[in-house]
Amino acid sequence: MSVKSLDAKLAEIRRDRASRAFILADAKDADMAFGVRAPGPRTYLSARGARPAQFSPEVWTREEFGYRNLPEFLDIIREVVHQGLVDIMLMSPYVNDLLTIKEGLFRHSPVTPAARANDTTDIWAARHGSYTREPALPFRSASIDHIQCGRIECDRSTEDFPGANLGLYSVTWVNDVERDRLTLEAYKAFREEAERKKFRHFLEVFDPNVDSGIPPEKLGEFINDNILRTLAGVPEAGRPLFLKIVYHGPRALEELCQYDPNMVVGILGGGAGTTYDAFKLIHDAQKYGARVALFGRKINHAEHQLAFIEMLRLISDGHLAPEEAVRAYHGVLQAKGIKPHRPLEKDLELTDPVMSYGGGRTRAVVEVRHNPLAAGAGGSLKSETRSPKPAPGTDKPAGVSASGPRHRTPGPSAPAWPTRADGSPDFARMTSAQRLAYDAWRLKRKFG
Numbered sequence: 001m002s003v004k005s006l007d008a009k010l011a012e013i014r015r016d017r018a019s020r021a022f023i024l025a026d027a028k029d030a031d032m033a034f035g036v037r038a039p040g041p042r043t044y045l046s047a048r049g050a051r052p053a054q055f056s057p058e059v060w061t062r063e064e065f066g067y068r069n070l071p072e073f074l075d076i077i078r079e080v081v082h083q084g085l086v087d088i089m090l091m092s093p094y095v096n097d098l099l100t101i102k103e104g105l106f107r108h109s110p111v112t113p114a115a116r117a118n119d120t121t122d123i124w125a126a127r128h129g130s131y132t133r134e135p136a137l138p139f140r141s142a143s144i145d146h147i148q149c150g151r152i153e154c155d156r157s158t159e160d161f162p163g164a165n166l167g168l169y170s171v172t173w174v175n176d177v178e179r180d181r182l183t184l185e186a187y188k189a190f191r192e193e194a195e196r197k198k199f200r201h202f203l204e205v206f207d208p209n210v211d212s213g214i215p216p217e218k219l220g221e222f223i224n225d226n227i228l229r230t231l232a233g234v235p236e237a238g239r240p241l242f243l244k245i246v247y248h249g250p251r252a253l254e255e256l257c258q259y260d261p262n263m264v265v266g267i268l269g270g271g272a273g274t275t276y277d278a279f280k281l282i283h284d285a286q287k288y289g290a291r292v293a294l295f296g297r298k299i300n301h302a303e304h305q306l307a308f309i310e311m312l313r314l315i316s317d318g319h320l321a322p323e324e325a326v327r328a329y330h331g332v333l334q335a336k337g338i339k340p341h342r343p344l345e346k347d348l349e350l351t352d353p354v355m356s357y358g359g360g361r362t363r364a365v366v367e368v369r370h371n372p373l374a375a376g377a378g379g380s381l382k383s384e385t386r387s388p389k390p391a392p393g394t395d396k397p398a399g400v401s402a403s404g405p406r407h408r409t410p411g412p413s414a415p416a417w418p419t420r421a422d423g424s425p426d427f428a429r430m431t432s433a434q435r436l437a438y439d440a441w442r443l444k445r446k447f448g
Contacts, residue, residue, distance in 0.1 A: 266292025
């Protein structure tokens with residue numbers, strides 16, 4: 001059994017609040033919500049490619065249908081797990097049964113498997129349905145035993161189960177006392193069962209899915225108070241490992257994070273949006289106290305999921321700024337011949353309303369200039385990310401000065417960054433510009 005990066009990072013966060021340890025999760029549980037559309041568009045497939053599917057030609061073509069099938073979806077999950085850059089892979093209980101229990105995908109992986117433990121009605125996003133417009137009602141499809149061992153009752157003479165031992169439980173408060181009481185009673189029953197069965201969980205908190213009477217700019221305060229009030233009645237043995245909440249801006253996030261240093265707060269990704277929306281979200285949330293990010297649609301709808309995840313990790317590790325990551329990501333797409341969803345200029349716009357700090361619904365536009373990953377000093381949005389090319393006779397690029405990765409130091413094989421005696425990069429002595437150059441070169445080699 002491999003040591004899980006999630007456990008190591010949680011221990012580090014609790015030991016040292018100044019640690020930069022950051023937990024990244026890929027939420028591949030959309031089949032609990034969207035049905036046929038859940039696997040996402042077929043614009044991106046794993047290296048294995050298309051899986052056979054039966055379509056009557058007189059009805060439609062495979063291309064016309066447009067969505068991945070489940071085998072194609074599972075192949076992408078396998079690739080992300082093998083990549084090893086996320087700490088958690090969140091799945092539906094059925095996919096958990098296929099990949100975790102029957103296949104043993106996570107047995108020797110640092111990635112922790114997790115399953116959605118409940119599916120409240122506000123995620124019942126069936127086509128042509130109206131469930132999501134009704135006040136959320138609690139509901140659970142799978143039991144904890146189903147998630148842990150794939151059966152209605154596990155053999156509890158051992159604590160070693162083949163399935164996931166981590167689940168997401170979601171709540172949605174709508175500011176209606178009777179509905180919210182039902183939501184909390186269902187969560188209480190789940191918590192008590194989880195504690196008896198030593199099943200770990202994290203708590204997802206959605207904003208009200210109907211008109212709650214609370215102004216949008218006050219929702220963060222409403223959510224914060226409900227979280228703290230709810231968990232005040234729960235001793236440590238029954239508390240969630242961490243939270244997954246909507247990012248309501250720096251003020252609301254800092255208010256929650258500073259309240260209890262033992263509480264680990266994470267943010268959810270929301271809609272797909274631009275690439276800059278996603279990269280800016282994870283950067284700002286981490287800056288203001290979040291220690292976890294769980295991105296579902298933002299990853300699943302990316303042009304190249306593995307490259308997108310790598311950029312998220314580089315941002316959370318402090319190696320790339322969001323604007324630089326957008327440019328580097330487009331560089332990867334260009335190198336692989338993948339058409340981006342939108343031009344670089346549009347992909348550098350901030351469009352997600354949740355990122356509007358003023359609390360309004362306006363769409364902010366951000367223009368990035370003087371980017372160190374641009375084609376040259378003072379590069380504008382229209383310049384492309386370019387990685388240093390390997391110097392003749394070596395697999396290392398020509399050198400880069402502190403003014404940017406396209407300024408080369410003399411010598412055909414001079415390294416672009418400090419190296420150790422064995423030739424490996426010396427990260428401890430790198431400047432920020434040298435680290436950017438190294439990351440850009442490595443990404444170019446990896447994905448180009």
